[in-house]
Amino acid sequence: MNVQIREMVLDDYDAVLALWRDTPGVDIRPVTDSREGIARLLARNPGLSVVVMNGDTLVGCALASHDGRRGFLQHVVVAPVARGQGVARTMIDICVERLRENHLGWVHLDVVADNETASVFWQKAGWHPVETLTRLSRKL
Numbered sequence: 001m002n003v004q005i006r007e008m009v010l011d012d013y014d015a016v017l018a019l020w021r022d023t024p025g026v027d028i029r030p031v032t033d034s035r036e037g038i039a040r041l042l043a044r045n046p047g048l049s050v051v052v053m054n055g056d057t058l059v060g061c062a063l064a065s066h067d068g069r070r071g072f073l074q075h076v077v078v079a080p081v082a083r084g085q086g087v088a089r090t091m092i093d094i095c096v097e098r099l100r101e102n103h104l105g106w107v108h109l110d111v112v113a114d115n116e117t118a119s120v121f122w123q124k125a126g127w128h129p130v131e132t133l134t135r136l137s138r139k140l
């Protein structure tokens, strides 16, 4: 498959949302994953998130952002038709490089505990659970 990876723009939103909806395990959040939420993310983090195109069809996406100290990757998804060809690995490499250019020390991501595929994938790609930290969260 001859795919192209490029910066995500807001016009990609509908196709990205469709990909998330078609992918079991993607937790679509009403506020932050709405069109307005993604518009805010893209505006605050220009050039960091990417999509993968197979011709006119969107087959992958990765949201990347940072808060000035730490980078974050979210919703890294590849459509089944494009899996197993290094697409996710390439997307991540691009996002990580762009985050690195922003002088950040670390990039973090969350994996749903029972997502075995994702755990294997991330660990093969050189990511590891942080055994010394417990993540605490509070809903806003």
Ligand SMILES: CC(C)(COP(=O)(O)OP(=O)(O)OC[C@H]1O[C@@H](n2cnc3c(N)ncnc32)[C@H](O)[C@@H]1OP(=O)(O)O)[C@@H](O)C(=O)NCCC(=O)NCCS
Pocket (backbone or CB within 6 Å): 023, 025, 075, 076, 077, 078, 079, 082, 083, 084, 085, 086, 087, 088, 089, 090, 110, 111, 112, 115, 117, 118, 120, 121, 122, 124, 125
């Ligand atoms: C996880 C996911 C993004 C991987 O996408 P992909 O494009 O198929 O991954 P790649 O082809 O870049 O694979 C990279 C490495 O991970 C491995 N890998 C990918 N999927 C795997 C699987 N299901 N089981 C075991 N290894 C896997 C590949 O073998 C490859 O390793 P290698 O370089 O040693 O050969 C894709 O399966 C997906 O979208 N899953 C559903 C959404 C999801 O769970 N996203 C992660 C959220 S945290």
